Amino acid sequence: MRQKLRVAAYAVCVRDGQILLARSPAPGGKHEWVLPGGGMEHGEDPYDTVRREVAEETGYRIEVTGLLGVDSARHVFRHTRLRRPTDQHGVRIVYEARITGGELRNEVDGSTDLAAWQDLAAVPGLDRIRLVDTALRLWRERPASGRLLLPRQMNME
Template sequence: MRKTLRVAAYAVVVRDGQLLLARSPVPGGPSEWVMPGGGMEHGEDPYDTVRREVEEETGYLIEVTGLLGVGSFRGTLPGRGLRRPADHHSVQLVYEGRITGGDLRNEIGGSTELAAWQPLDAVSGLVRVPMVDIALRLWRERPAAGRATAVE
């Protein structure tokens, strides 16, 4: 089985009791809310990745105010087309950010379709990827080891 690795950086941006999220379309299913952020480009510093991705997906410029922790996931991705299934490992660096400029807007031609502020107390009712819960847990608990235990 082929092996793949993806390193990504995400931002938890909370303002006035609301969380900044992006919504990602899912072919054949309901769109899912995701943390603003995404994959590192080769040679890119993760600090620069999170700032670039937040701007691309939401229109906002952010100041990174801290590293909250690291998430890690390993699983099998199904093969598509001529590609074989993959043993996939995903590493997520989760930062805290503060808006410093820009205006909220939706991403054009990217992986997300909508950017919006969601009340923190309503996030649990949203259709969302597990990374949202992991990032919020890191933000709330700020574990000394920088690692969130499994969400139950």
């Protein structure tokens, strides 16, 4: 089985009761809301990654104001017609950031097609990836370790 590691950096930008999100195409012609951010390029610092990705996906320049935490997830993608099975491990660095300039715009020819401010209270009703909820929990709880424990992990530690 092929193993693949992907390291990415994302920003939680909250202001006036809203969070900045980007919309990404999903399987089946649907769309999901995601945090602005994405994969690190070889040799790139995660701090630079998140700043570059937010600018690409939203048009905004940001100042990173803190490290909220790190999320890790593994998914096994079974054999398809064109690819062999892959065990993918994603390591996602989640920063807090504030907008310092630029203007909101949509990404052109990228991984997202829309950038928008969403009311925090409306997030549970949005079609979104799990990382949005994880990042908001990190933003609200601010665990000193930068790691959220799942209920089953709380009993082990």
